[in-house]
Amino acid sequence: MVNLTMLTDFYQLTMMDGYLKSDKKDEIMIFDMFYRKNPNDGGYTIVCGINEVIDYIENLKFEEEDIQYLKSLNTFDEEFLQYLRDFKFDGEIYAVEEGTIMFPNEPIIRVKAKAMQAQLVETTILCIINFQTLIATKASRICYSAMGDSVMEFGLRRAQAPDAGLYGAKAAVIGGCIGTSNVLAGQKFDIPVLGTHAHSWIQSFDTELDAFRAYAKAYPTKTVLLLDTYDTLNSGIRNAITVFNELREQGYEPLGVRIDSGDLEFLSKEIRKILDSAGFENVKITASNDLDENTITSLKNQGAQIDIWGVGTKMITSFDWAALGGVYKLCAVVRDGQMIPKIKISEDPNKINNPGYKNIYRIYDKNDNKAKADLIVLDEEVINENEPLTIFDPIHTWKKMTFEDFYVKKLLLPLFIDGKCVREKRDIKDIKRYTDEEKESFWIQYRRNKNPQIYKVDLSKKLWNMKNDLLENRNIL
Amino acid sequence: MVNLTMLTDFYQLTMMDGYLKSDKKDEIMIFDMFYRKNPNDGGYTIVCGINEVIDYIENLKFEEEDIQYLKSLNTFDEEFLQYLRDFKFDGEIYAVEEGTIMFPNEPIIRVKAKAMQAQLVETTILCIINFQTLIATKASRICYSAMGDSVMEFGLRRAQAPDAGLYGAKAAVIGGCIGTSNVLAGQKFDIPVLGTHAHSWIQSFDTELDAFRAYAKAYPTKTVLLLDTYDTLNSGIRNAITVFNELREQGYEPLGVRIDSGDLEFLSKEIRKILDSAGFENVKITASNDLDENTITSLKNQGAQIDIWGVGTKMITSFDWAALGGVYKLCAVVRDGQMIPKIKISEDPNKINNPGYKNIYRIYDKNDNKAKADLIVLDEEVINENEPLTIFDPIHTWKKMTFEDFYVKKLLLPLFIDGKCVREKRDIKDIKRYTDEEKESFWIQYRRNKNPQIYKVDLSKKLWNMKNDLLENRNIL
Structure with missing residues (x-):
């Protein structure tokens, strides 16, 4: 893959420049990449494109001809252009394994980096993951x-x-x-x-x-x-x-x-x-x-x-559903060492994001090794597999489910730490094998093409409370 | 654009090898690239991608690592691999100007080259033109x-x-x-x-x-x-x-x-x-x-x-019509210096191609400079603008139309001759200006989004006769 640094939306650059000018250059931001609806009204997606995200991040670099082009737009000053010349991604990225089966609103990739860095990579990460995930899912x-x-x-x-x-x-x-x-x-x-x-x-x-x-x-x-x-x-x-x-x-x-x-x-x-x-x-x-x-x-x-x-x-082309529609939303900023959760509010409840620095646990039944539900949690939360675990529906909160004989798997795993890639790119045969295992770990009710059963994705009590607090106390306006 | 030589369908290579083995290596073939249906049931398309076809053809070259990969497939012998090492496109390509408004079944690109060369370039030409034309049309x-x-x-x-x-x-x-x-x-x-x-x-x-x-x-x-x-x-x-x-x-x-x-x-x-x-x-x-x-x-x-x-x-993505569906069909071969027209027969009459080495005349009204109809002709046919011109519908042949005060423009123009590019790549501003003029040259009845008037695309008498003869006398089986 060639250098895709310039493959970004112009507003990422104007925002980066704005952050530089407003002295938010070193503020840490956390973004989640997720999607809201399964293609073709299906039951799941198969995440694809993680290898190319690795390539993209590792090759991030503004070349001098890029700088000269940006200069020619008469929008940016020398301070910003010099910042771009020295640009280096030194943040953290967590992502699921390529080939993982995922569901709406679950973070697929989580970026924690300085504001300007986290913002720049939005467009390309979306472009890569949206398309490959769409096609892997269609092929499935x-x-x-x-x-x-x-x-x-x-x-x-x-x-x-x-x-x-x-x-x-x-x-x-x-x-x-x-x-x-x-x-x-x-x-x-x-x-x-x-x-x-x-x-x-x-x-x-x-x-x-x-x-x-x-x-x-x-x-x-x-x-x-x-x-x-x-x-x-x-x-x-x-x-x-x-x-x-x-x-x-x-x-x-x-x-x-x-x-x-x-x-x-x-x-x-x-x-x-x-x-x-x-x-x-x-x-x-x-x-x-x-x-x-x-x-x-x-x-x-x-x-x-x-x-x-x-x-x-x-x-x-995934002809009858030609885009996944994945988004990349700010869910927290770190200020003076403190994590401040962030939310985007919308009249449409489906468009309100889950705030905070999060991870996902997939809950498996010990008897048949089938996935039973996913639980989105705050990253620091630990699940004790030796105690019963009760989860609840985030909208119809009276709908509860308790697991006793279960084990969990954390889905978001390190990809980049301090700007260094910490995961080996896997070859396609490995990913394909892993994807086949992923499919086997779900009952076919979730995998049928028409009117599949909706797989349960709940929020932990802590996360649910955080989200509700933010929605009730909007002193952010 | 990088070298896209290997961006082709595997069957192009197996056919090329087959041609080499069957001694058709130097036979000249003629292919038309065209599409059958306007996207979104609209009235037209805007052809886009000609600049990238130029880049593609000019950069055609199998690198040694490509040869080694193909060798590793255990399908091709040294004779074929050596042919690929020496591969050079030295054929002829005609194409419309980028930004031209076109209609179903009209050749957009015409390739005349040795069998193996003409076959290799099919997939990439389609990939480039299909997508860019789709999006230019959607944007329009x-x-x-x-x-x-x-x-x-x-x-x-x-x-x-x-x-x-x-x-x-x-x-x-x-x-x-x-x-x-x-x-x-x-x-x-x-x-x-x-x-x-x-x-x-x-x-x-x-x-x-x-x-x-x-x-x-x-x-x-x-x-x-x-x-x-x-x-x-x-x-x-x-x-x-x-x-x-x-x-x-x-x-x-x-x-x-x-x-x-x-x-x-x-x-x-x-x-x-x-x-x-x-x-x-x-x-x-x-x-x-x-x-x-x-x-x-x-x-x-x-x-x-x-x-x-x-x-x-x-x-x-042209979300609700995600592919143009352009095709690349053999329409003639040259054997012993003689042009032999070729046809692909289908039960579905819409899928039968127009045979022969063709061009298109666009007929304009001298009074308002608006396009009135297109006439697909055999390349050697010349239209005398000083005599009345009568054209007829290729299916309902009794439907005729005569033009008196008209002039014509030939749409397929040289792009490559003897493997050399003979047309300068135009910059996007020029193409955009030309496209705007193209739109102006058609009455809005053809350009409205819903239920547009169908623009007339007829066949010359000579071409119509050739096609009918081939359909009636199928001694090709």
Whole structure:
């Protein structure tokens, strides 16, 4: 990743300059990055992008050409420009592990740093986490709909610019895909790259049969043929069978066929019959064409004979829910060594943030190791696993739940301390494995695509009191 | 822009290798890049991304580390890897001018190159043009809804990864926005950067009034205050008036206020009244909060007193239509010096491409200089502007139209010849000016957001005949 220091909102710079001028330069601020609503009205998200946040923070540096550009705007004075020349992030960042399943209003990243530093990094952290988390979550939904079938990420050509293709492919694999068509993503993240040929290959030959033969000759051990360039049933599958038989005579077994248009339910069943009766029971059928979790569920319900799903546009853009909407909100400042909680008030209660320097405990049942609820707490709070733990709903406070045979896991873990990265970047295979374990740790009621059960996220008594005090005593105006 | 050579679909490489093995290495192929449907069921698109296509093609080169990665996949032999080491694009590319208004099924880019070269560049060209065109078009729709008010691009934090923020900001400005919050985009494209402060600025001070005063002190000539951190009408606007009066006593005039939540119709009217009665008639009201063309139209209809619109998530992601869906289709091959037109047949007539080596004439009325219709032709066809021109609808062929007092403009113009770029990259201000002229050259019936008139795009008789012949005589199976 290149230096993204200048990839920020202009108001971060004007605020930084303002802090410098108002002598708040060294005041410590604490921000939470969280989101308010699960994409597609689903039950959860899969956090993705932590590795890139590490890269971003480690490479923070204003180059002299950046300074000269900012100078040219005639907004900033030399004092501020010199501050930027010397800029170094020396704060603290806590974050969940990449691949963790998270819920609305839970801090995913917590930044504690000098005002100017904490402010600068807002935009880029949001840009990275919002997108990758969105796509990992979408991929997870799509893979869930495929019920164990393989799903391939094919969306690069429709991605929202090159980075979206690259990091979207990474996120899709973490979310559950077996690989991507994106060669750069394969190279950069060491994830499987997949693909065979396009309609143009078929069209470029005089006949479809010539095209199939040429492909089989080039890749005799990896022959997958695209059937729908001219006419799937009257031409494509017939020519494919001819070439598959020729391959077999040469001692090779064909791998598969792909269909990219037409009615996938009907065509896949017809193709399956033709393949089976020609003795190619092991040839897999891949389908693509504007698929998403809804279409896949619908096709599976009708018994479509599709073994592998190629998903493009609708996954790489999260077409029907194109932004996560994560935010980065001030929740405390440290003044004279004292932590002062901060709150943003809104008429819309959903937009009021949780104040204070916080962490999250995930509560697991000791008997089945399934997650039961999350509890957002003030960072200093410790949970004694040997005593019963009672939590309550933050709105309907009479709704209580007590855990006896449980253990807890703290979710926000150190990422940067005093500006130094304290966590190793994990490779994508590790993150993918961890994500699979995360999914297993939740009952499927929380993971289904439509109308999932709402997972319980409560506030500790201490935090709830702090929030209520701030809302009742608004001497902040 | 960095080297994007590896940003391609894996099947481009397997096909290239296949072409090498099947001795089609030097066969010339012609591909059209076009799209099939206007985003948001609108009337047009604004093509964006041509500058980045130039960068991409000029930087095409496989580095040795790329070769080593591809070797590690155990799919390609040394002959192919050596071909990639020596890879150089030496073909021809025609493209419309960046900022041109275009319609479904019209070639935006036409690539004529050796099979392997033409195939490699498909994915990246699509990735670049699809996204930037989508956002320029969305921005144009949003600016249209603002009816002359200024619109600012504020979406970086919700963009689909860093590149989307960067190139999306560029496209938004070309589409009509006055500037962006994105500092990197400002630096890279020399477009205005905009912004003041966030809720966190207000929260970080003991009181809202302190925060406003500190901001006005830092930026006395550029004071814009954010009103909705605690309570827009009971606190925000009152404190703002206090600070505006203090500013005026010091000889400065305040610029504006911003609201980012609550009911924008009601609040903007109340704020306008309060500002006016306090003697601040020139202070502008900026509004933001999940805006798009539909919400802006609705607020304008109700007489909301908003002067400047800040638009984020829904523009930078084109939230309700998150992909253009542009495609890149083989339309001809050159064999033994002869042009052989190619067609992809589909059960869905909308998915059948126009064959042949083509260009587009845009027909203008000499009296008002407005565009009347586009005619897709074979490249060699010449239109005599001194004779009446009759065109016909390609489906309802009895629907005809004759032009007498007209002139034409050819839309596809040289971009690369023999691998050399023959067009200068234009700066964003030029492109923006050209885009504004483009808009002016179309009657507003084609530009309205809802149910626009369908602009006529016909095929020349020669092209129509060629297409029909191919469909009737499919000896290609």
